[in-house]
Amino acid sequence: MPRAIWSGSISFGLVNIPVKLYSAVSRKTVHFNQLDSRTNSRIKQKRVSAQTGEDVPYDQIVKGYELASGAYVVVTDDELSALDPKALRTIDIDEFVDLAEIDPMFYDAPYYLAPDRAPKPYLLLAEAMCKTNKVGVARFVMRTKQYLAAVRSMDGHLVLSTMVYADEINDPSSIPELAELAGIELSDKEMVMAEQLIDSLAADFEPDKFHDTYREAVLELIDRKASGQQLVAPAAAAEPDKVVDLMAALEASVAAAKEARKRHPTAGNGTAGEPTVVEATAADGTTAEETAGEGAEGHSGTAPGPQGPEPEAKSA
């Protein structure tokens, strides 16, 4: 069950409606960890002084605002917290506007508003906003940041979308290619053709049709690589009638190998197959020489981790 990330009340006029805020979306971007390709160990970030290269302890790190190149004003956490917007636990609806008036560009992140112990006034507001087709423009504070938000009614409940502030939207004329469009003329014929083309592709918006195919492809790739060495088939996925006795399976495989050797009897009198890389570090930083017996022979290098059919799964 999702957890509420904020609770408070919607406030407009003299009305107060207690609500909780839930995230309306779960981002499904595939996250990767950075690894050292030679050892598959995790990469760690270090905080070092740009001047001396030495480690900077956490308690010595302060915030600085760059005034001019190299000139900083240091601002302490105490000073900042004194400025924090007062965490009034209200979503203040200042006005109601028509939905079409708000350009989608303003919408940032969507949340569900759920009633907090008082469902009736919540439902009343949701239904009334639905009937009037109005959107409440509101302000509220969450985690020390003041947000602009749109509150609207959808399928009998309320949703809130945080919005970007107008001064956060870049001026399109600052993009030269867009500014140059002003001087171009279009003929009526061209315009008709373009409209016809659009009409021919017109459809109802069905969001279910669209998937993040890149994410799906990445997940499938990971799944395939992981299963290359995943040894325990989930019980449900394995077909019982295909499970064979270990020795029976191996005997067939060994017999096949012996048969292959008979066909190529010359195999097998070469020189030692020393691994290609000798100096390397194990996943935990131990050198090859330390780890294995006969380290002095330099017999076992480590190398860019596993490629091929038995890839290394990330350990996190």
Next chain:
Amino acid sequence: MAEATSTTVHIEGRRLTLTNLGKLMYPEASFTKGEVIDYYARIAPVMLAHLGDRCVTFVRYPDGVQGKSFFEKRCPGHRPDWVRTALGRGDRRARTAADRSGTGGIDYCVLSDVPSIVWAANLAAIEMHTPMARAAKMDIPTMAVFDLDPGAPAAMRECAEVALHLREALGSLDLELFPKTSGSKGLQVYLPLNADHDRDHVRSFALAVAQLMEKQHPNLVLTTMAKDLRVGKVFIDWSQNAVFKTTVCAYSLRARSRPTVSTPVTWEEVEAAADGAPLSFEAPTVIERVAGMGDLFAPAATLVQHLPPAA
């Protein structure tokens, strides 16, 4: 290149999916991954005595012994839930303050049953290396090892000579030694302890013995790592007894051109090797030897011997 196939098998009530059984792991010997797993499945019942309760370090060769390899100490996160793990020693050379504070341990695999060994073999963990101590008592080595590593033109013959000198020296202290091939070029001579000697005691004893050998046989024995001094001599690597070090486990395959095994041998075989007889065994032979001779290395896990008191 063998086709990518997988076979789901039952072994001791566990279900495993084995992959790419036809893949050539030792191309020069035409020895396949199926044969590697077959070897480990057959040797597992005797290997368990030496491997089963220790943190294991894998040397994995996903593309065969001629391909790239990597050490794996941390037990893979995708292991089946029945593969045991134990918190073991991390890196001696801790790189950060957090590591140095002592919390930087590693969860090692502990291959405590046949299915676990087969699982590791299927990961192309061709070599399995173990420390001198069991996982339950990391500071108490159950044995000491003298790793005899020949510097060309010295070879197995010289290693066997040194092993016989070691046997004689420690025999005078009523301590029995057990030799095995490294599976590579050298010999490894083990001193079972199975007593509560701490690691510093064991390590200093091993160093003293090695230095005694060097003093008695200066033209044959070397106790320093420097490779350029090793020409024609045998390096006694006593430092393998350090707690953070591992040595190839008895019955582990080695990633050489042919599927040689770190094979326990008899002292008669070592004597013959000192006379020039070859002393190297490949996986199928090792299975036959164990069937006929039993586990020559069994005393390493059980024989209780006490070192002279530390000075």
